[in-house]
Amino acid sequence: MEKNKQILLVSRPKGTPTIENFKFIETDIKAPADGEVLIRTLYLSVDPYMRGRMSGRKSYVPPYELNEVVQGGVVGEVVESKSGQFKKGDIVLGNLGWQTYSVVSADRIGKIDPDLAPITTALGVLGMTGLTAYFGLLDIGQPKEGETVVVSGAAGAVGMVVGQIAKIKGARVVGIAGSEEKIAYLTEELGFDAAINYKTADNIKEKLQEACPNGVDVYFDNVGGSISDAVLSLINKGARIPLCGQISLYNLEKADVGPRIQTQLLINSALMKGFIVSDYQERFKEGMADLAKWVKDGKIKYKENIIEGFENTVEAFLGLFKGENLGKQLVKVAERSL
Numbered sequence: 137m138e139k140n141k142q143i144l145l146v147s148r149p150k151g152t153p154t155i156e157n158f159k160f161i162e163t164d165i166k167a168p169a170d171g172e173v174l175i176r177t178l179y180l181s182v183d184p185y186m187r188g189r190m191s192g193r194k195s196y197v198p199p200y201e202l203n204e205v206v207q208g209g210v211v212g213e214v215v216e217s218k219s220g221q222f223k224k225g226d227i228v229l230g231n232l233g234w235q236t237y238s239v240v241s242a243d244r245i246g247k248i249d250p251d252l253a254p255i256t257t258a259l260g261v262l263g264m265t266g267l268t269a270y271f272g273l274l275d276i277g278q279p280k281e282g283e284t285v286v287v288s289g290a291a292g293a294v295g296m297v298v299g300q301i302a303k304i305k306g307a308r309v310v311g312i313a314g315s316e317e318k319i320a321y322l323t324e325e326l327g328f329d330a331a332i333n334y335k336t337a338d339n340i341k342e343k344l345q346e347a348c349p350n351g352v353d354v355y356f357d358n359v360g361g362s363i364s365d366a367v368l369s370l371i372n373k374g375a376r377i378p379l380c381g382q383i384s385l386y387n388l389e390k391a392d393v394g395p396r397i398q399t400q401l402l403i404n405s406a407l408m409k410g411f412i413v414s415d416y417q418e419r420f421k422e423g424m425a426d427l428a429k430w431v432k433d434g435k436i437k438y439k440e441n442i443i444e445g446f447e448n449t450v451e452a453f454l455g456l457f458k459g460e461n462l463g464k465q466l467v468k469v470a471e472r473s474l
């Protein structure tokens with residue numbers, strides 16, 4: 137009989153997570169009770185924020201419990217429903233975690249219309265990462281025509297969308313990413329004005345100065361650390377800095393100390409603001425409508441890096457910290473069957 141394959145977090149990573157922090161188990165597939173739905177996972181999402189939840193530290197979301205299934209975004213199909221809201225074959229989105237089947241209460245999932253867009257986009261450009269780019273850039277960054285927008289982590293799920301929205305708003309866009317393939321994709325496929333490979337640049341500040349002759353008006357920060365130090369040294373008066381992520385610091389065992397940036401913010405009357413996408417929950421519909429239109433009109437292109445096989449989930453997650461993904465990292469777990 138088919139089993140439910142699950143991945144548990146069994147120890148809290150010290151530094152960079154390893155496969156030993158996780159355990160693969162098989163359990164019986166549960167039957168749904170009244171008001172519940174049984175879902176087969178089709179695609180699951182691996183995201184950098186999950187690293188934070190693997191630590192025991194308090195944050196904006198509670199830490200993962202040890203010996204529990206790792207929670208995260210899933211697109212799946214309903215295989216059995218005991219709820220009037222869903223029927224067999226419906227495609228749904230939910231925070232269902234790293235497992236091949238889930239039984240959940242119907243109010244924990246939402247329906248996806250597979251005729252509107254490929255179902256994988258619900259985990260990327262038309263999901264959490266697209267909305268993060270949209271609200272961080274437009275609400276905090278507020279790019280204006282002719283201004284210079286710099287984005288780090290530019291060839292990842294969020295960064296790629298940030299750069300393209302900034303282009304729609306008429307800005308000069310400069311991306312920072314970690315491989316020649318990524319640099320070529322940003323400039324040749326997505327229309328970025330310039331892109332810098334931080335792994336091969338001898339002096340990233342000099343490269344940025346060349347790419348941003350008029351300074352930096354908006355810096356969308358996905359990575360933190362020394363890359364952000366270099367960008368922040370070039371900001372203009374009135375610069376805006378949406379603080380989205382700090383992936384270069386997530387695996388550090390000791391707090392990192394960099395330049396003290398308050399004077400730089402002060403003398404430039406600059407705004408740096410951290411945000412979590414859920415801060416904008418009440419405006420998701422508005423963001424989604426714009427993103428869907430831009431994707432449909434071809435103004436935003438999206439890229440997905442899809443690894444096949446549930447057994448490769450942990451590798452896919454670890455790959456985020458090695459820059460293995462171009463675009464949104466997903467794992468394909470099963471084919472749609474209904």
Ligand SMILES: NC(=O)c1ccc[n+]([C@@H]2O[C@H](COP(=O)([O-])OP(=O)(O)OC[C@H]3O[C@@H](n4cnc5c(N)ncnc54)[C@H](OP(=O)(O)O)[C@@H]3O)[C@@H](O)[C@H]2O)c1
Pocket residue numbers: 183184185264265268289290291292293294295312313314315318358359363379380381382383384385411412413414456457458459460461462463464465
């Ligand atoms: N605030 C929010 O609500 C929110 C929501 C979603 C995501 N985020 C944050 O946004 C950032 C991007 O997330 P994403 O989902 O779009 O991930 P992603 O960019 O698709 O994947 C992570 C990328 O980060 C880069 N990276 C890894 N280690 C790095 C390091 N030490 N220094 C510089 N770059 C490094 C890698 O690309 P390279 O090849 O370029 O190194 C990797 O491909 C993350 O920091 C994430 O935590 C925040």
